[in-house]
Amino acid sequence: MNWDIIEGxxxxxxxxxxxxxxxxxxxxxxxxxxxxxxxxxxxQERYGWTKEEADEKLNEFFRDK
Structure with missing residues (x-):
């Protein structure tokens, strides 16, 4: 999903x-x-992930939204 849409x-x-x-x-x-x-x-702060890990998790989660 496009992040402009997510913000909206x-x-x-x-x-x-x-x-x-x-x-x-x-x-x-x-x-x-x-x-x-x-x-x-x-x-990253809450889960101790690297930027790459956080980006990957976000992409996975919002891909299906």
Whole structure:
């Protein structure tokens, strides 16, 4: 899915994102607001992933949305 679309639908997608990555807080999800770079950064912080790992997980998750 295109990240412009994700940003536009962020309110609808937040619940699914929270389900997938439960370590992210509601405040962090609000701060991310569908921004790919912010999302990857928060996933790196919370899960200890490299940038490449975070990007791969994001691509996998949003490919089907």
């Amino acid at each position: 639908k962020w309110g609808q997608l937040k619940g699914s994102v929270k389900e997938q990555w439960g370590k992210l807080t509601d405040d962090e999800l609000t701060e991310i607001a569908g921004n790919r770079d912010k999302m990857a950064g928060k996933l």
